Amino acid sequence: MLLTTHIIPLLSNKQIQGNIFSSEQKTLLQNTSIKQRLAMDSAVGTNEKVCFNSWCPLLIFDSMQKLEELALKIRKIGKDDPRRVFHSLKVGLALTLVSIFYYVNPLFHGLGTSTMWAVLTVVVVMEYTVGGTLSKGLNRAFATLLAGALGLGANHLAALGGDKGEPILLGVFVFMLAAMATFSRFVPEMKARYDYGVTIFILTFSLVAVSSYREEELIKLAYRRLSTVAIGVTTCLCTSMFVFPVWAGEDLHMLVAANLDKLACFLEGMGVECFGEKMESGSLEGKSFLQSYKTVLNSKATEDSLANFARWEPGHGHFGFRHPWNLYLKIGAVTRHCACSIEALNTYISTLEQSHQTTTDLEFKQMVQAACAEMIKETSKALAELASSIRGMKWSSTAGKHLAMATEAANRVKALVPAKNSTLLDVLISATTASLVTELVRCINPIITAVEELSRLVEFKRPEHSRKAGAESPPHVVIAID
Amino acid sequence: MLLTTHIIPLLSNKQIQGNIFSSEQKTLLQNTSIKQRLAMDSAVGTNEKVCFNSWCPLLIFDSMQKLEELALKIRKIGKDDPRRVFHSLKVGLALTLVSIFYYVNPLFHGLGTSTMWAVLTVVVVMEYTVGGTLSKGLNRAFATLLAGALGLGANHLAALGGDKGEPILLGVFVFMLAAMATFSRFVPEMKARYDYGVTIFILTFSLVAVSSYREEELIKLAYRRLSTVAIGVTTCLCTSMFVFPVWAGEDLHMLVAANLDKLACFLEGMGVECFGEKMESGSLEGKSFLQSYKTVLNSKATEDSLANFARWEPGHGHFGFRHPWNLYLKIGAVTRHCACSIEALNTYISTLEQSHQTTTDLEFKQMVQAACAEMIKETSKALAELASSIRGMKWSSTAGKHLAMATEAANRVKALVPAKNSTLLDVLISATTASLVTELVRCINPIITAVEELSRLVEFKRPEHSRKAGAESPPHVVIAID
Numbered sequence: 009m010l011l012t013t014h015i016i017p018l019l020s021n022k023q024i025q026g027n028i029f030s031s032e033q034k035t036l037l038q039n040t041s042i043k044q045r046l047a048m049d050s051a052v053g054t055n056e057k058v059c060f061n062s063w064c065p066l067l068i069f070d071s072m073q074k075l076e077e078l079a080l081k082i083r084k085i086g087k088d089d090p091r092r093v094f095h096s097l098k099v100g101l102a103l104t105l106v107s108i109f110y111y112v113n114p115l116f117h118g119l120g121t122s123t124m125w126a127v128l129t130v131v132v133v134m135e136y137t138v139g140g141t142l143s144k145g146l147n148r149a150f151a152t153l154l155a156g157a158l159g160l161g162a163n164h165l166a167a168l169g170g171d172k173g174e175p176i177l178l179g180v181f182v183f184m185l186a187a188m189a190t191f192s193r194f195v196p197e198m199k200a201r202y203d204y205g206v207t208i209f210i211l212t213f214s215l216v217a218v219s220s221y222r223e224e225e226l227i228k229l230a231y232r233r234l235s236t237v238a239i240g241v242t243t244c245l246c247t248s249m250f251v252f253p254v255w256a257g258e259d260l261h262m263l264v265a266a267n268l269d270k271l272a273c274f275l276e277g278m279g280v281e282c283f284g285e286k287m288e289s290g291s292l293e294g295k296s297f298l299q300s301y302k303t304v305l306n307s308k309a310t311e312d313s314l315a316n317f318a319r320w321e322p323g324h325g326h327f328g329f330r331h332p333w334n335l336y337l338k339i340g341a342v343t344r345h346c347a348c349s350i351e352a353l354n355t356y357i358s359t360l361e362q363s364h365q366t367t368t369d370l371e372f373k374q375m376v377q378a379a380c381a382e383m384i385k386e387t388s389k390a391l392a393e394l395a396s397s398i399r400g401m402k403w404s405s406t407a408g409k410h411l412a413m414a415t416e417a418a419n420r421v422k423a424l425v426p427a428k429n430s431t432l433l434d435v436l437i438s439a440t441t442a443s444l445v446t447e448l449v450r451c452i453n454p455i456i457t458a459v460e461e462l463s464r465l466v467e468f469k470r471p472e473h474s475r476k477a478g479a480e481s482p483p484h485v486v487i488a489i490d
Numbered sequence: 491m492l493l494t495t496h497i498i499p500l501l502s503n504k505q506i507q508g509n510i511f512s513s514e515q516k517t518l519l520q521n522t523s524i525k526q527r528l529a530m531d532s533a534v535g536t537n538e539k540v541c542f543n544s545w546c547p548l549l550i551f552d553s554m555q556k557l558e559e560l561a562l563k564i565r566k567i568g569k570d571d572p573r574r575v576f577h578s579l580k581v582g583l584a585l586t587l588v589s590i591f592y593y594v595n596p597l598f599h600g601l602g603t604s605t606m607w608a609v610l611t612v613v614v615v616m617e618y619t620v621g622g623t624l625s626k627g628l629n630r631a632f633a634t635l636l637a638g639a640l641g642l643g644a645n646h647l648a649a650l651g652g653d654k655g656e657p658i659l660l661g662v663f664v665f666m667l668a669a670m671a672t673f674s675r676f677v678p679e680m681k682a683r684y685d686y687g688v689t690i691f692i693l694t695f696s697l698v699a700v701s702s703y704r705e706e707e708l709i710k711l712a713y714r715r716l717s718t719v720a721i722g723v724t725t726c727l728c729t730s731m732f733v734f735p736v737w738a739g740e741d742l743h744m745l746v747a748a749n750l751d752k753l754a755c756f757l758e759g760m761g762v763e764c765f766g767e768k769m770e771s772g773s774l775e776g777k778s779f780l781q782s783y784k785t786v787l788n789s790k791a792t793e794d795s796l797a798n799f800a801r802w803e804p805g806h807g808h809f810g811f812r813h814p815w816n817l818y819l820k821i822g823a824v825t826r827h828c829a830c831s832i833e834a835l836n837t838y839i840s841t842l843e844q845s846h847q848t849t850t851d852l853e854f855k856q857m858v859q860a861a862c863a864e865m866i867k868e869t870s871k872a873l874a875e876l877a878s879s880i881r882g883m884k885w886s887s888t889a890g891k892h893l894a895m896a897t898e899a900a901n902r903v904k905a906l907v908p909a910k911n912s913t914l915l916d917v918l919i920s921a922t923t924a925s926l927v928t929e930l931v932r933c934i935n936p937i938i939t940a941v942e943e944l945s946r947l948v949e950f951k952r953p954e955h956s957r958k959a960g961a962e963s964p965p966h967v968v969i970a971i972d
Contacts (some may be wrong), residue, residue, distance in 0.1 A: 065588075086673070096669040096670070096673035099668050100665040101665065103692070104694055107664050107699075108661050126702065127693070127696050128697070131689060132689065178589070178590075179586045184581070184728045185582065186578075186581050187578040187582035190577065207613060210581075210585070211610060215606055217589075227553055306791075332839065332870050332944065332947045335943055339937065342940055349833075352831055352834030356922065379924065380927045387927075387931055390938070394937060397941060397945070407934075407938055414934070440925040440926075442861065442903045443922040445835065445869075445900075446865070446903070449900055452828065452889075452896070455821065456876065456890060459889075461817055461820075462814065
């Protein structure tokens with residue numbers, strides 16, 4: 009762990025700007041096989057020397073290549089969001105401030121070992137977003153205060169039990185409180201907001217209740233601990249809020265807009281590729297830039313955690329203190345539902361492209377295709393409009409207009425049918441349902457394949473008859489629906 | 491926080507088994523309005539007394555009711571998974587063991603304040619699953635060791651800088667290491683496995699590097715810290731592994747099977763309700779037990795974290811040390827894809843049910859319906875079979891057989907069409923695509939509504955013309971596709 013963090017930042021400067029190996033050197037190294045190099049070396053030295061001399065640069069080259077890959081990866085992480093670099097520097101800054109203060113200030117020497125709580129607090133409390141830092145810092149401060157007071161009380165109460173009763177009573181108190189507090193973490197609301205506070209509460213209570221100091225000393229200790237924790241939390245908050253702050257609320261705001269944009273971008277691409285004038289039957293699977301919509305499907309955890317942190321943040325920029333963060337979660341949920349719909353459509357279209365399509369050029373087909381193209385185009389525009397409306401915090405009714413146009417196209421398709429044949433509608437509804445169910449059936453195949461793979465690797469029990477027949481691997485089922 | 495954890499477990503015994511208020515008392519209290527009670531009380535006392543006397547029981551009753559609700563909720567959490575109760579007791583046990591040991595053992599008194607690291611370690615390291623505890627414990631132990639050694643080195647190096655140079659050099663070291671280590675947490679692989687280790691690494695390095703002890707004292711301190719951390723980690727591991735262990739791997743195994751079962755259960759219900767002989771058009775939305783499949787869509791985060799912990803666990807039961815946990819993630823991914831498909835089908839069917847359906851009784855429609863019913867039934871059986879196959883770790887080829895039957899039904903639908911009309915296939919493909927796109931368009935409406943609500947609450951900027959017209963709220967668009 010240390011090695012990589014130590015070496016990579018050094019490499020990322022050297023290697024990326026002026027590659028350690030020139031491209032010619034690399035090509036040479038790659039083209040020369042191990043055998044060839046062994047032969048080359050054996051001409052000049054002993055056998056033992058050969059092994060060492062020829063493997064050593066190979067190993068170095070191999071690890072250099074891996075390090076280069078890692079450096080590129082790390083550089084990409086920093087480039088994707090430069091605030092990550094700033095955050096790392098901020099943590100360094102806050103820690104250095106507290107450490108130097110601790111090291112230099114004679115006041116700290118007087119306070120003794122409890123001063124390390126300040127350093128500890130900075131390391132543990134400093135989070136990427138302001139909301140995260142605030143949430144952890146306040147949780148830590150209040151939990152310490154509350155648990156300290158209760159610990160003092162428990163200590164006082166246990167002292168009434170006499171010399172024999174005291175440790176027993178203290179044990180009972182610690183056991184009960186720890187068990188209750190731990191159980192409270194299973195309540196989802198507690199878990200989301202006060203999880204860290206509960207940990208610190210148990211910690212401080214145990215430390216204060218069990219410490220064998222006299223009461224006056226305990227109060228002094230509690231005072232010291234509180235003041236050092238306060239120093240740590242204040243340092244974190246100042247660094248977090250006033251030096252390039254990263255607001256969880258703003259991130260959530262941008263994430264929700266970006267997710268809408270991803271869907272819009274995919275639909276735009278699909279409209280051009282599958283329903284456009286070119287009507288290419290090239291699969292969309294290959295176009296990786298269009299596949300980013302799939303990340304929307306798994307965005308719930310990120311959104312939840314950002315919304316949770318955002319609630320702790322004070323008003324900033326366009327966001328007031330009581331900004332309706334819950335609404336972002338609501339938008340996120342309906343966006344995911346839409347992404348699911350897109351996933352179903354995408355799967356259907358890509359299986360259509362794989363199967364043989366009839367080429368009867370029907371007037372009906374063309375009309376439906378045109379309507380679909382319009383629906384998709386307008387939907388994409390509506391989504392993009394909503395995203396930019398959120399991003400700029402500027403309402404526009406254009407999204408509604410685009411939706412109205414998409415709806416008009418949808419109704420046009422519906423209207424096509426009864427004109428042709430009154431019973432065709434029944435056929436269409438049945439056919440659509442059947443298509444969707446067929447898609448569902450198709451989904452089962454990869455599940456079976458995956459479970460099969462598991463059963464083979466883990467050696468699931470086999471039924472008697474197949475074991476008798478000597479069938480080691482389960483029958484591999486591949487079912488194609490044409 | 492403390493109040494609730496303190497009081498609720500007491501209440502949960504009293505209130506749930508023998509309700510504090512009898513049902514008659516409750517009805518009486520609910521039926522008597524505040525006004526009536528004010529009037530009743532004013533007949534016997536002064537005005538001031540009235541306010542106090544009448545509001546006081548109301549407030550108490552109100553908070554009692556809230557506490558009762560909370561107690562019921564907490565009881566449900568414990569009942570849903572009794573291992574949670576055991577876990578809470580285990581944390582209490584581990585903490586009491588370490589605390590009492592610390593309090594009673596004279597050896598500990600000799601070691602001074604560094605002994606509290608043992609208590610601290612237990613509180614921070616003890617996790618719900620064995621894998622979680624192991625991951626945190628090993629991260630903590632190794633990070634402490636590594637950072638301690640590096641800190642000593644840094645201290646030694648800085649001492650060469652003389653009296654003036656030492657604090658500056660130390661500051662630079664702490665800054666660089668903290669910044670680098672923090673940045674490494676943005677690498678996804680680091681974040682997933684060694685996040686806690688990096689925190690402890692920064693923490694220990696800062697503490698050791700900055701502490702103003704002489705070197706011999708530092709080594710003594712490092713030894714003490716390591717031994718106390720080891721005591722804490724060992725206590726946690728023993729309690730976690732040998733007293734009612736909760737294995738993350740087993741949980742992942744069961745979760746993956748349960749998710750397959752949820753899908754199977756929904757499909758079975760849907761088959762009976764929508765495609766069965768009754769063919770009720772009652773919406774599935776109301777049947778909450780069927781809606782549990784929706785949780786499958788958001789199960790990725792839980793699966794990832796369980797798989798991550800499972801990798802740390804030693805072999806147990808049916809699971810070897812190198813059990814292919816990645817395969818569970820793969821099964822999870824294809825299961826979610828299937829859930830998406832089900833979501834699309836469910837949405838389509840429930841909108842169909844809401845709209846007017848034509849009642850032309852077509853032979854074709856009935857045949858498709860029957861085929862769909864069979865597909866859904868067989869798919870549901872295949873999924874249930876896969877779930878029980880995973881759960882029992884017993885391979886059966888029945889799932890493949892069910893899938894084959896579902897596929898046969900799907901092909902039967904396809905075969906129906908050309909017999910009737912050769913160009914109908916084109917119509918059907920177009921129609922299905924159009925239906926799916928229409929579904930997509932329908933998804934946009936809730937998104938627009940949600941963004942609209944946000945724009946109203948947060949007061950997004952309005953375009954000039956609408957502000958002039960005095961339109962305060964944005965035009966609410968509701969678009970129905972019939």
